[in-house]
Amino acid sequence: MQKRLSPIISFPFLLCLGLLILNDFYLKTTYHNLVTGKLSDLCGLFIFPIFWSVLLPKYRSGIFIATALFFVYWKSTYSQPFIDFFSETFFVIERTVDLTDLFALPILFAAWFSLNRNQHKTALTLWQKRINPYIIAAIAIFSFYSTSKARHTQRFDQPQYVLLKTDNLIDTIDYEHLQYYRFDSLLVVKIEEIDLSKHPIKYDDYNKNAAIKNLDYSISQMLGNGVHLINPGTITYLNIKTPEGVDSVRFNGGRLDGKFIRKKNGRIIIAGLYKNGIEDSIWAFQNDNGELSGKVTFVNGERTKIQLFKNNSVIKTDHINTRKEVVRYKLIQIVILIFLFTGIAFVLIKNYRQAAEKLQMKKLWKWILCIVLPLVVWCIHFAVTLLLGNYHYDIFIVYGTAILTYLITCPLFFITVFGIQLRKQIDLLWYTLLFALAFSIWIEIDIYLELAV
Structure with a gap:
């Protein structure tokens, strides 16, 4: 497997991946010239077919041909209906119609040569053995979206x-x-x-x-x-x-x-x-x-x-509310969330004191609850976000918030289920709501501070 993934940990692939991310997140905004405009196309066209050819080696010829055809379509006005549909249905993407970008297509030959060269290598170098190809693959997927993400x-x-x-x-x-x-x-x-x-x-x-x-x-x-x-x-x-x-x-x-x-x-x-x-x-x-x-x-x-x-x-x-009015209403929302959080915490304390016996559950169910309930917490938090009318979450923020919610609340559920131990079945719901409200309060306070600056 390590040899099969060697093309995505080769020096040309890593160099182009690094340049692509650097260009999209810094160079384009800072310099915004002809070089930065074409650099993303060159680097993207190099790493994209190599990445998918590593995953689907039997179809690498078709992948390179499809990449060239899709790039021509993507850079033409004919792709606008697809971009509009995708942006309205999933998340916003953008691209600039510029037919001079098609001059980047010959880089596909360099990508093909690099792929063949790395697949025929008999052994990896010492520095390649120290690189995790799965992490590089995850970064590459991130870069494919970032190069066409909507500008702010x-x-x-x-x-x-x-x-x-x-x-x-x-x-x-x-x-x-x-x-x-x-x-x-x-x-x-x-x-x-x-x-x-x-x-x-x-x-x-x-x-x-x-x-x-x-x-x-x-x-x-x-x-x-x-x-x-x-x-x-x-x-x-x-x-x-x-x-x-x-x-x-x-x-x-x-x-x-x-x-x-x-x-x-x-x-x-x-x-x-x-x-x-x-x-x-x-x-x-x-x-x-x-x-x-x-x-x-x-x-x-x-x-x-x-x-x-x-x-x-x-x-x-x-x-229309001015920014001062928006800040005031946001503060009211935070107070309401804190009030709900306090009420649920009071109910949990009351249930813990009144019920003498602990809730009996099989160990397998405890593990399942601790793994699944953090996802429910995020769903409730996301519903609260929509209810409060928060502002312009893009796909990065949504995914980042979901991961952060899971990483924080998963250990809390293990502490709750295995350490504190539940007294009533309804406490599962109360703890889920409690963690969701706690996370929402944290996010809302952060939004309030940014709005109030």
Whole structure:
């Protein structure tokens, strides 16, 4: 078995696996250039067919051919329906349509050569014998998902511009979510979304405001040398022609500050106000017929009320909690969970004192309960998470929480069943709920602390 798995502990495989993970979790975010864009494709195409050929050696020719065909399909627009279905049904994945990525396909020949070379080796080297191939296989599976996992991004619902100064030509294909508008030496950059360094605890206007706090500086750093900031206090009025309409804006330094008006076919379709780059006061939206379609009220950049109109009459009003209100409600949720935890703990103590005899169970059943009940704890915790409306759990967080729950509660069940020993059958349910609530309280306090920062 060790010889059969030798290709996934070979130096080329380990090197490409390490580069793939390093690129996906650090280099892409930090540098975001042509090299980091292609490195994941090269390394992924190298290790993917080798990994599956080791598991299914009889089908390695088919695996390499299927890898090439799937890569072509994956990088084309034809794969979008599959990506949309998978993201809605299971968990979110993303990929960028770029046909130049197909130049990475010849790396499959290097992967085939490396696989054959390692399978014909008669003995493993000393350092290979010290590596556990099963751990490497688990890391490889993780890397296959991470290379297509969804990015953490913050989208902007209202138009978001920054004003910079440069005489350089800007490569407009470097960043797909940026649009550029030239006014002599001034450069207006329209931003649709921005990458975040980590997964936000909640996608809300508070998070959006934090993301755009130094937006002009962030964009200037992305565009590189020769792009300069404009000093605060420098007032600039511009009319920007976009596919959506003509935007009349006022900049203070490099940030939007003042009235914003968008016109289309001579009619105002959006009217609002910016203060240092964030929305303020009431924003009004009109349809192409000039009729009022909606109003959004902002307080310090956070939406507090959304109104929909029809025939100039309000048909729907939604009130939105600000971050301060969310923090307050989260604290109330934690207090309720602690109250439930205390009540269940009281019931368990009461049952223990009232029942003189211990609950008799076969040793096999005790082992089964200790192994299975931690899974039930996680299911209850996950149900509590959904009930409390927690925010944007991705597949990494779900799996990580499940593993952590099991590792913590499994020993606790062994202590409970074999050490403390139960008095009533119903105590199994109470202990399960107790551990689930304890874990949920811990997670909710962590969420509360992140929200309150």
